[in-house]
Amino acid sequence: MNKYLSIIFLVLLSVIFITIQTTLLSPGNLGYFSPDLNLILIVFLAIFSEIRGGFFLALGNGYLMDVLSGNLPGTFMISRLSTYLLVRSGSNHVYLRKALVQGLVIFVATIFTWIFVLTIITIKKDSSFDITAKSILIQGIVNAVVGIPIFWMIQKVNARFQK
Amino acid sequence: MKFLKNRAVLITIVLFFVSLQLFSLNIREKRSQNFISGIVLTLTYYPQKLVYIVSDKVLNTWQDYMDLVDVRQENIRLKKEVLSLRQDKFELAEQRVQNYRLKKLLDFKESPSYPIVSANVIGGSPSLLRTEVVIVDRGTRDGVSQGMPVASSEGIVGRVLTVGDRSSEVLLITDPVSAVDAFIHRTRVRGIVKGTGSGCTMEYIEQNSDVSIGDKVISSGKEGFFPKGVIIGTVSNLETKGSFISAQVSPFVDLDSLEEVVIILKTNNNIVLNE
Numbered sequence: 515m516n517k518y519l520s521i522i523f524l525v526l527l528s529v530i531f532i533t534i535q536t537t538l539l540s541p542g543n544l545g546y547f548s549p550d551l552n553l554i555l556i557v558f559l560a561i562f563s564e565i566r567g568g569f570f571l572a573l574g575n576g577y578l579m580d581v582l583s584g585n586l587p588g589t590f591m592i593s594r595l596s597t598y599l600l601v602r603s604g605s606n607h608v609y610l611r612k613a614l615v616q617g618l619v620i621f622v623a624t625i626f627t628w629i630f631v632l633t634i635i636t637i638k639k640d641s642s643f644d645i646t647a648k649s650i651l652i653q654g655i656v657n658a659v660v661g662i663p664i665f666w667m668i669q670k671v672n673a674r675f676q677k
Numbered sequence: 678m679k680f681l682k683n684r685a686v687l688i689t690i691v692l693f694f695v696s697l698q699l700f701s702l703n704i705r706e707k708r709s710q711n712f713i714s715g716i717v718l719t720l721t722y723y724p725q726k727l728v729y730i731v732s733d734k735v736l737n738t739w740q741d742y743m744d745l746v747d748v749r750q751e752n753i754r755l756k757k758e759v760l761s762l763r764q765d766k767f768e769l770a771e772q773r774v775q776n777y778r779l780k781k782l783l784d785f786k787e788s789p790s791y792p793i794v795s796a797n798v799i800g801g802s803p804s805l806l807r808t809e810v811v812i813v814d815r816g817t818r819d820g821v822s823q824g825m826p827v828a829s830s831e832g833i834v835g836r837v838l839t840v841g842d843r844s845s846e847v848l849l850i851t852d853p854v855s856a857v858d859a860f861i862h863r864t865r866v867r868g869i870v871k872g873t874g875s876g877c878t879m880e881y882i883e884q885n886s887d888v889s890i891g892d893k894v895i896s897s898g899k900e901g902f903f904p905k906g907v908i909i910g911t912v913s914n915l916e917t918k919g920s921f922i923s924a925q926v927s928p929f930v931d932l933d934s935l936e937e938v939v940i941i942l943k944t945n946n947n948i949v950l951n952e
Contacts, residue, residue: 532721533725533728534728536802540802540808541801542802582812583802583807583810584839585804587711588696588700589806592692592696593696599688600686600689602685603685630693634700637697640700
């Protein structure tokens with residue numbers, strides 16, 4: 515029963531995060547300083563969530579990003595799924611209880627996701643996207659700073675369901 | 678799941694090539710929107726609308742309070758403006774009658790007018806990759822469909838990209854994939870207005886054309902999406918590129934602070950080439 519509650523909680527959180535990201539914290543309003551809550555949640559799922567549906571939640575969250583940002587279906591879905599898999603596989607080898615390490619993982623995950631997307635854009639020579647290294651680095655730092663307290667809060671709530 | 682976890686790097690490489698293929702297919706451009714995208718838009722509509730209502734109430738309350746501070750001075754200014762507008766109204770009524778009479782004399786064919794539906798902007802793109810997308814609170818149940826032009830009282834805003842039951846995504850004219858067939862209002866010189874991310878440029882203007890800074894740019898209605906004669910912006914800079922002139926266009930509409938728009942219910946079926 516608790517496992518299902520945990521899944522429902524994480525699905526609801528996905529909807530809440532994407533809503534905040536498209537309204538109050540939209541990059542259209544905050545520019546580089548807009549935190550990517552969707553990615554932070556995916557990294558959380560990869561590190562801490564013990565539910566089996568984490569893979570599908572990451573996939574769904576990526577799809578939400580694709581649809582709501584008017585991008586090609588797959589751009590975010592696949593890049594975020596890859597980030598989820600790599601962080602999940604790497605989480606066994608790193609001590610992730612420290613906030614600083616968690617922040618570092620979020621930062622690296624942000625950079626990896628952008629490198630993934632930008633490599634495809636560069637190979638395909640699509641000039642319709644305008645994003646700079648500076649904005650990626652700033653978003654990585656913002657995500658790390660915002661992600662640490664979010665991790666702490668989600669862990670607190672999620673732990674109640676997983677007991 | 679253990680299989681996925683143990684071979685994450687390999688799977689990531691495979692996913693990279695899958696993503697590359699999806700990008701090549703350019704699905705969004707070639708196929709009409711998929712069913713799931715519509716569902717996602719509908720599902721996210723309710724929380725987005727809730728945030729919009731709450732934030733709008735808070736902002737309005739604050740604005741009401743701030744407005745009270747300067748209300749006396751504003752009242753005087755508005756009274757003067759009303760007087761001036763009454764004069765303008767009278768002159769316009771005169772001109773309208775004259776215009777009607779002259780059009781009749783010339784046997785002028787009226788441009789078709791389309792029904793419109795007003796919409797509130799309830800959200801924006803969640804990604805830094807493409808920020809020139811907004812979400813509005815009108816969807817298929819209001820008669821909105823993909824490709825419909827979107828404008829505000831000041832001019833062209835963009836066109837509908839994806840439609841849900843109650844909400845839609847609008848691609849702004851400043852997006853690099855956006856293109857509008859347009860002409861210079863003063864001289865009728867034609868070109869294509871393309872988005873550059875932060876603004877627009879009017880390209881493919883022939884080199885000996887009469888274009889100058891400050892000229893107004895309006896839609897020609899020829900590409901089939903936008904009705905003829907809707908204002909886009911003003912020429913703010915000119916540059917020669919090969920055998921063409923490229924004009925930088927500052928959109929009339931402040932796209933960074935869009936709140937209300939109108940969707941022109943003009944589908945591909947009732948496209949009329951105006952000229």
